[in-house]
Amino acid sequence: MGCAQSRLRTRVDVRSLESIVQTGDLILFSSMHAASHVTKCFTASTWDHCGIIVKFSAKHVFILEYAGGVFLYPLFTRLYTYYAIQGREIVLRRLLPGQERGVMQRRIEKFVYSVLGNKPPSIEEIVVAVLKQESFITPIVSRLAGGTKKDDEVKDDLQTLFCSKLIAAAYKDIGLLGKHRKTSDFLPKHFSVQYDDYLDLQGGALLGPELPVSFDSVSAEVEKIKQTIAEDERQCASRPFHGSPRTYVRSRTRRHQMLLAHLISCSHSLISCMLHPWR
Structure with a gap:
């Protein structure tokens, strides 16, 4: 179904993006720069970066992302410049939150203010996040860590963030990820359609198909x-x-x-x- 779905995806014009997105929607990036190829190689994925939409009003639409720090960029300007310099493909995934949007909006805005300015992650944290996704090492890491039961609540360290951990933290903060999930376990690929089962959104929430953003205009x-x-x-x-x-x-x-x-x-x-x- 994933392959058929990707062939039939509707493209979204970058100029109309602000009018259709909602807070909580995701943007996935596939870049051309050398560092992105390393990320894709280690994670076996098309996607090497991600961000989350924060829409304060119709004219104030931003993307929250980690890019050497946590930043809130105007959405159109960020996508335009990213694509012009290093973008290969950018897609939108729209969120159906399974909860009242007004409540979710306030919770995400509160989260945004709490994380802006956080320091970057250590190399060790990034490497562990990548390695833990490989099937041959997951059981080893789990045993060393003592394992985590599904009902156990995990307290995440949000003093250091990277792009996918930031998105996971936002989703966990508003109840879309289970309390037992570790935000550092998530990579950009885990927010793609291919990994919806791994993502396992809670409360009836759903992410829509990957809609390519068109820059033809x-x-x-x-x-x-x-x-x-x-x-x-x-x-x-x-x-x-x-x-x-x-x-x-x-x-x-x-x-x-x-x-x-x-x-x-x-x-x-x-x-x-x-x-x-x-x-």
Whole structure:
């Protein structure tokens, strides 16, 4: 059913996304950068990043995610820039919460305020989160940890977070995950359709199919950014550089970031008009 479902998925235009999403919906990312390939290799999954929608009002729609820290970004701007620079595929999964939306909204907003600014996870925590999903090591880790019964409530350490742990913590906080579940056990792939049984949402909650986000309506802007960055890379490659390889990498990274910031700021007015023509 999963394969047939993926072939029939309806695409959602990025410009209309703000009008159809609700708080609690999920965004899954598949990236092109090198680090994402490592994540995909270790987790055997298409998805290497995830975020959760927080919609304060029709004009204030954000995505909560972990990206070197916990941040709340304007949804359209975040998806647009992510796709332009490193995105391969982005999908939406809409949440049917199984509870009154007003109550859920307040609980998620409270959760957001509690986690903003939390410090990053240790390497050990990330590695353990990955390894615990492999069938050959799960029994070993479980025995070493003394095991966890389904009825036992697990208290999670939310001082350190990564992207999928953040989503799991939000869902657990509003009662969509069982109290016995450990938020550090979740990876981005566990919020995909393939792992709905593993996710095991509570209280009648359901996540809808994976709906690809289409960027066709902003393709001209995206292509312009990509071409400008590519041209900058070509020019820099032809210039001699005196210094260590590390200094060279740092210099390229800073220049790339400055160029991107300039491009985004230049196109921001156009993007806003495209997204909110009534303003």
